[in-house]
Amino acid sequence: MNLxxxxxxxxxxxxSSKKAGKDLANPSKWVTKGISDQALWxxxxxxxxxxxxxxxxxxNIAFKCSCPSRKFPCKHGLGLLLHHxxxxxxxxxxxxxAWVTEWLGKRADTQQKKATREDKPVDExxxxxxQQARQRKVADGIAELRLWLKDIxxxxxxxxxxxxxxxxxxMAKRMVDAQAGGLAGMVRGLGETxxxxxxxxxxxxARLVNIYLVIEGYTNGDSLHEALQQDxxxxxxxxxxxxxxxxxxGITDTWLVIAKQTIDTDNITTERxxxxxxxxxxxxxxxxxxxxxxxxxxxxxxGLNLEAELVFFPSASPLRAxxxxxxxxxxxxxxxxxxxxxKVAEAETASAAALPVRSERPxxxxxxxxxxxxxxWWLQDETRHMMQLKNRYNTFWKxxxxxxxxxxxxxxxxxxDQYETVAVWxxxxxxxx
Numbered sequence: 001m002n003l004x005x006x007x008x009x010x011x012x013x014x015x016s017s018k019k020a021g022k023d024l025a026n027p028s029k030w031v032t033k034g035i036s037d038q039a040l041w042x043x044x045x046x047x048x049x050x051x052x053x054x055x056x057x058x059x060n061i062a063f064k065c066s067c068p069s070r071k072f073p074c075k076h077g078l079g080l081l082l083h084h085x086x087x088x089x090x091x092x093x094x095x096x097x098a099w100v101t102e103w104l105g106k107r108a109d110t111q112q113k114k115a116t117r118e119d120k121p122v123d124e125x126x127x128x129x130x131q132q133a134r135q136r137k138v139a140d141g142i143a144e145l146r147l148w149l150k151d152i153x154x155x156x157x158x159x160x161x162x163x164x165x166x167x168x169x170x171m172a173k174r175m176v177d178a179q180a181g182g183l184a185g186m187v188r189g190l191g192e193t194x195x196x197x198x199x200x201x202x203x204x205x206a207r208l209v210n211i212y213l214v215i216e217g218y219t220n221g222d223s224l225h226e227a228l229q230q231d232x233x234x235x236x237x238x239x240x241x242x243x244x245x246x247x248x249x250g251i252t253d254t255w256l257v258i259a260k261q262t263i264d265t266d267n268i269t270t271e272r273x274x275x276x277x278x279x280x281x282x283x284x285x286x287x288x289x290x291x292x293x294x295x296x297x298x299x300x301x302x303g304l305n306l307e308a309e310l311v312f313f314p315s316a317s318p319l320r321a322x323x324x325x326x327x328x329x330x331x332x333x334x335x336x337x338x339x340x341x342x343k344v345a346e347a348e349t350a351s352a353a354a355l356p357v358r359s360e361r362p363x364x365x366x367x368x369x370x371x372x373x374x375x376x377w378w379l380q381d382e383t384r385h386m387m388q389l390k391n392r393y394n395t396f397w398k399x400x401x402x403x404x405x406x407x408x409x410x411x412x413x414x415x416x417d418q419y420e421t422v423a424v425w426x427x428x429x430x431x432x433x
Contacts, residue, residue: 003081004303005082005085006432007303008021008081009021009078010260010301010302011073011078011081011299012078013072014071017071017074017078020078021075021078023079024044024075024078025078025085026079026083027083029045030042030080031051032051033083033091033092034091034096035058035084035093038058038059038096038104039057040056040058040091041053042083044076052065052076053066053099054066054067054074054076054079055099057107060297060299061299063077064077065077134238137178137179138178138179138236139219141174141175141180141183142218142236144174144178145215146212146215148171149208168187168188168190172185172187179237182234182236182237183215183235186210186214186235190207190208193207213356214232215236217232217357218232218236227314231315231355235357246311250310250321251311251312252309253307253308253310254279254305254307255278255305255308255310256305256335257273257275257300257301257302257304257305258274258302258422258423259272259273259413259422260302261422269290270287270288271288271289271290273286273287273288273298273300274362274413276335276362276364278305278335283319283362283363284319284320286310286323288300298326306323307326307327308323308324308326309323309324309326310322311324316355317358334430336364337364337366338365339366339381340365341383341385341386341387343365359415360413360415361413361414364411365381365410367382367408368380368407368408368409369403370389370400370403373386376388376389379412379419382407387412387417387418389418389421390414390418390419395420398433399421399433402426409424409425410424411424421433
């Protein structure tokens, strides 16, 4: 476990946790602390009579704490990890206390039970019946959704902003009942359109058309090639067997983690980890779904290099992947990157031709600088072509202060005509925004 302070702080769920974690990276805050080959632990004196018991699985970077915080990791876990990063000699190497051993044992038991379930023979007849039942439910849900979409078009969209969030949420819940979770997310996204922004109608209709393309493509999928059929099934919400994927040969490369995006929904945190293959030049999206209170299977921190084998999901335009095997890499360096926005447009055109309904993608682009035009901020390349920045100014001011108006190589995420900058190379150092 050799995480830098920036990598540790990137695990924080929010800025207040970062600040509190830094405050707790102090030896005076910890009553006891220790380290073993498997774990890092400590007892932090809080406001109660008993200190909070904090523990970290160092092999998988998983956290547990007895404090009442619902954040993951909590400030105590961050503080303990920061303290060890700054002062490793302050931790005595000793036998794990019972409360740490018990936790590690439970994690090992969970993994063992999972492996046992995976080894259990599959009742193929029962599985086929379940699949057929689900397909019927999905078909019924799609028929209802198609009618709902057509009603929107027939009645016009002028009064859509007055419908309220519950109108979209009710249809999303109907898609959940139909076991079409992907469609449920797309319907919720339709309701999250910013109806107060100028030109909201174009954004709303683009999202509506995407939903219609997905359901019509799925309904008439027999005429499409297999990879595109699989994309549409995934967009509808059908899962893919990751064990079967792991059995396939993947792409081994030095993968640079170029960005991480997190979304919290109820008790589940969704991590979108974006990787770039230093030799293959390929981009990859590794998703993680973390239940509150449980650790992540992988620790992918922006700026980290991994020697790893990735297997991509079947797709007409492969992007999502799973990590089949990995090890830390000491290699440093910058990706080559694309030379201009025209190159980005060419890549986007090829992707859209293969997969018309697609999500945002990352790109490494050389020598971009922020410029102001028509009261908006844009990113200009060396050929003076510009691309508009998304209206997310929480990171823009940091970008402006780092660049000082000068060009920098950047990691951008977006599609079509708007992108946001998530990382830059400042003085040849990878910097997260």
